[in-house]
Amino acid sequence: MGNFKDGMTPKERNEAYFKGEEVDRLPCAVMFEETAAAYAGINVEKYYFDADKMLEAEKYTVKELGAESAGINVTLRGMGEALGSKMGYCDNRASFLIDPILKDYKTLENMDIVNPYKDGRLPIILESLGKIKKELGNEINIGSGVSGPISAASAVRGTTNIMRDLVRNKENLHKLLDFMTECNLAFVEAVYKEHGLVCGIGDPLSSANLISAKQFEEFSEPYLIRTIDGIYKITGKKPTLHICGKTRKTWDKLGNMNISAFSVDNCEDIGELKKVLGDKVCIIGNVDPVSIIRNGTVEDVYREVKSSIEKAADSKNGYIVGSGCDIPGGAPIENIKAIVEATKKYSGGIRMGSFSKN
Numbered sequence: 001m002g003n004f005k006d007g008m009t010p011k012e013r014n015e016a017y018f019k020g021e022e023v024d025r026l027p028c029a030v031m032f033e034e035t036a037a038a039y040a041g042i043n044v045e046k047y048y049f050d051a052d053k054m055l056e057a058e059k060y061t062v063k064e065l066g067a068e069s070a071g072i073n074v075t076l077r078g079m080g081e082a083l084g085s086k087m088g089y090c091d092n093r094a095s096f097l098i099d100p101i102l103k104d105y106k107t108l109e110n111m112d113i114v115n116p117y118k119d120g121r122l123p124i125i126l127e128s129l130g131k132i133k134k135e136l137g138n139e140i141n142i143g144s145g146v147s148g149p150i151s152a153a154s155a156v157r158g159t160t161n162i163m164r165d166l167v168r169n170k171e172n173l174h175k176l177l178d179f180m181t182e183c184n185l186a187f188v189e190a191v192y193k194e195h196g197l198v199c200g201i202g203d204p205l206s207s208a209n210l211i212s213a214k215q216f217e218e219f220s221e222p223y224l225i226r227t228i229d230g231i232y233k234i235t236g237k238k239p240t241l242h243i244c245g246k247t248r249k250t251w252d253k254l255g256n257m258n259i260s261a262f263s264v265d266n267c268e269d270i271g272e273l274k275k276v277l278g279d280k281v282c283i284i285g286n287v288d289p290v291s292i293i294r295n296g297t298v299e300d301v302y303r304e305v306k307s308s309i310e311k312a313a314d315s316k317n318g319y320i321v322g323s324g325c326d327i328p329g330g331a332p333i334e335n336i337k338a339i340v341e342a343t344k345k346y347s348g349g350i351r352m353g354s355f356s357k358n
Contacts, residue, residue, distance in 0.1 A: 004025075004341065004344035004345050004348070005344075006024055006025070006344065007024035008023060008024045009139040009140070010027065010068035010069065010139060010140045010141060011138070011139055011140055011141055013025075013027055013068075014027050014068075014141055017318065017351075017352055018282075018318060018352065020351060020352055020353075021351065022349060022350065022351050023349075023350060023351070024344075024348065024349070025343055025344050025347045025348050025349075025350060026309065026313060026319060026320065026321050026343055026347040026350055027068060027320045027321070028066075028068055028320065028321045028322065028339060028340050028343045029068065029069065029263070029284055029320050029321070029322035029323070030061075030065065030066065030067050030068070030322065030323055030327060030336060030339055030340070031242075031263075031289075031322060031323050031325060031326045031327060032061050032067065032326060032327055033073060033075055033094070033326050034047070034048075034075065034093070034094045034095075035093075035094075035326060035327055035328060035329050036057040036058060036060065036061045037053065037054075037057045038092050038093070038329045039057075039060060039061065039065065039329075039333075039336075040056060040057045040059075040060035040061070042056060042057055043091050043092075044089070044090060044091060044092055044093060044094070044095075045089035045090065045091060045095075048089065048095065048121060048124075049121065049124060050124070051124050051125075051127040051128035051131055052128075052131070054072050054124075054125075054128035054131075054132070055128055055131040055132055055135060058070040058071070058072070058132050058136065059135065059136065062136060062140060064333075065333065065336050065337060066336070066337050066339070066340035066341075067140075068140055068141065068340075069140055069141040069142070069143065070132050070136050070140055070141075070142055071129060071132060071142050071143040071144045071145070071197070072125045072128045072129060072132070072144060073125075073144055073145035073146070073199075073200075073202065074122070074125065074144070074145065074146050074147060074152075074187060075094070075095075075147070076094075076147050076151060076152075076154070076155060076202070076204065077094075077095050077096070077097055077155040078120065078121055078122070078125070078147075078155075079114065079120075079146070079147065079152040079155060079156070079180065079183055079184070079187075080097065080100065080101070080152065080154070080155025080156045081095075081120040081121060081155065082114045082119040082120030082121065082122050082183075083101055083111060083114060083119070083120070083156055083183070084101035084111075085097060085098075085099065085100045085101045085102075085155055085156055086098045086099035086101075092329065093329060097154075097155055097158065100155065100156055100157055100158040100161070101156055102156045102157045102176065105169070105172040105175070105176070108172070108175060108176060108179060111179065113179070113182050113183055113186050114183045114186055114187065115186070116186055116187045116189075116190035116191075117190065122187060122190075125144070126190060126191065126194055126195075129142070129144055129191060129194070129195050129197060130194065130195055133195055133197065142195075142197055143197050143198055143199065143200060144191050144197055144198075144199045144200075145199050145200040145201060145202055146184040146187055146188065146199050146200075146201060146202075146227070147184075147201070147202055147203060147204075148201050148202070148203025148205070148206055148220065148223070148224050148227065148241075148243075149177045149180040149181045149184065149220075149223035149224065149226075149227060150162065150177060150180075150203070150205045150206060150211075150219055150220050150223065151202070151203045151204050151205040151206065152180045152183070152184060153173075153176050153177060153180045153205075154205055156176065156180070157176060159205070162205070163210070166211065166215050166219060170218075170219075173219065174219070177219060177223045178223070180223070181223045181226050181227055181230070184227050184230075185227065185230040185231075185234070187199070188230065188231050188234055188235070189234050192234050192235045198231065198235045198237045198239060199231060199239060200239045200240040200241065200242070201224070201227060201228065201231075201239055201240070201241045201242070202241075202242045202243075202244075203220070203224065203241065203242070203243050203244075204243065204244040204245070205220075206220040206224065206243050206247075206250070207243055207244050207245030207246060207247065207265075208245060208246040208247060208248070208249055208250065209244075209245035209246050210245070213249045213250060216249075216250050216253070217253070221250075221253055224241075224257065225257055225258075228241070228257050228258050228259055229258055232258050237260070238258055238259055238260035239259060239260065240259060240260055240261040240262070240263060240284070241254065241257070241259045241261070241262050241263065242262075242263035242264075242284075242325075243262075243263075243264075243265070244265050244325055245265055245267060246265075246267055246268065247264060247265070247268060248268055248272070251273065251276045251277055252276065254277065254281075255276065255277050255280040255281065259281055260281060260282060261281055261282035261283065261284050261318075261320065262277055262281050262282075262283055262284065263283075263284035263285055263286075263322060264283065264284070264285040264286045264324070265285070265286060265324045265325055266285065266286045266287065266288040266289065266292075266323075266324025266325070267324070268285075268286065269311075270283065270285050270286050270308050270311050270312045271311035271312060273285070273312075274311065274312045274314075274315045274319070278312075278315035278316050278317060278319075279316045279317065280317065281317055282315070282317050282318035282319065282320060283312060283315050283317075283318075283319055283320075284319075284320040284322045285308070285312075285322050285323075285324055286308065286322065286323070286324040287301065287304045287305055287308060287321075287322070287323050287324060287339060288304065288323075288324055289323045289324055289325050289326065289327050289328055289331070290328060292304050292335075293323060293327060293328075293331045293335050293336065293339070294327075294328050294330055294331040294332075294335070296335065297335070298334055298335060298338045300335075301335050301338040301339060301342060302338060302341075302342040302345070305321060305338075305339060305342035305343055305346060306342060306345075306346045308321060309321060309343070309346045309347050309355070310346075310355075313347060313350065313355035314353060314354055314355040315353070316352075316353045317352070317353075318352045318353070321339065321343045321347070322339075323339065
């Protein structure tokens with residue numbers, strides 16, 4: 001499909017692009033979490049508990065798959081694990097919740113805010129971030145991430161119980177969400193203190209596929225805002241936010257939050273998102289990671305990247321080409337590489353907020 005050479009490093013490109021300068025092509029965000037280990041041929045369970053294996057996986061995604069950023073997130077279950085929930089592990093896929101720690105809300109009264117230097121895998125993540133920054137930080141962007149409070153709570157209480165609590169146990173759920181917010185900020189502070197890195201936020205349980213707009217307003221929005229504002233207070237930087245699934249009904253609320261960028265899932269239209277949020281934040285997305293990247297062809301990837309660029313590249317506060325969510329296991333390597341190659345082909349010589357079709 002062509003061989004287009006970059007004229008800038010990812011770090012140079014990001015810095016120049018968001019200053020309003022012309023760059024060689026659009027930034028590109030290919031999202032990985034635990035699947036990075038699987039692609040690198042690393043046992044996922046061992047990866048979880050070894051900072052060197054985390055570094056190895058990130059190096060692979062950057063050097064072999066074209067990723068333009070690196071870092072290790074807490075993941076959806078990491079905070080719950082640090083607080084005492086029991087997880088199960090597999091060789092080639094993400095961990096899963098076996099036994100949540102908070103079966104009875106009375107337990108919450110005796111639970112302490114996490115210590116990122118001692119609890120669960122958090123110290124390993126902190127160690128890995130230092131290694132990743134040292135090894136890759138000169139050319140690419142390094143960061144970490146936490147789950148939104150309601151998503152983090154799912155690994156403490158269990159998702160089914162959280163869904164019940166939204167209706168039957170609101171008062172205690174609010175207490176839990178307040179607690180999870182403080183746990184998130186404790187980790188954010190440690191990451192910034194130790195490595196000067198900023199945490200983004202992933203919040204799958206805030207999706208309209210799982211909760212109503214009214215429930216988002218009551219149980220998600222206030223704690224998301226506290227987490228976002230807390231990150232800004234600690235780091236002086238606005239975090240990015242990704243929410244899986246349908247989010248259209250909450251876009252107006254997201255536009256009022258102190259975020260730098262919103263990453264949208266592929267089930268929404270990036271052009272419509274631009275109309276609502278493009279004058280407020282950078283938008284990121286949203287090539288389908290399953291139907292297109294895993295199950296499609298290289299030609300499908302090129303077509304979808306081109307379509308996304310044509311819809312969103314002139315977004316006032318910037319556009320980053322990206323997958324709609326994490327790249328799943330089993331996607332052909334050539335399809336993953338094609339995301340970046342197509343971005344090179346279809347967005348050469350561009351400035352933030354303007355775009356002319358080739």
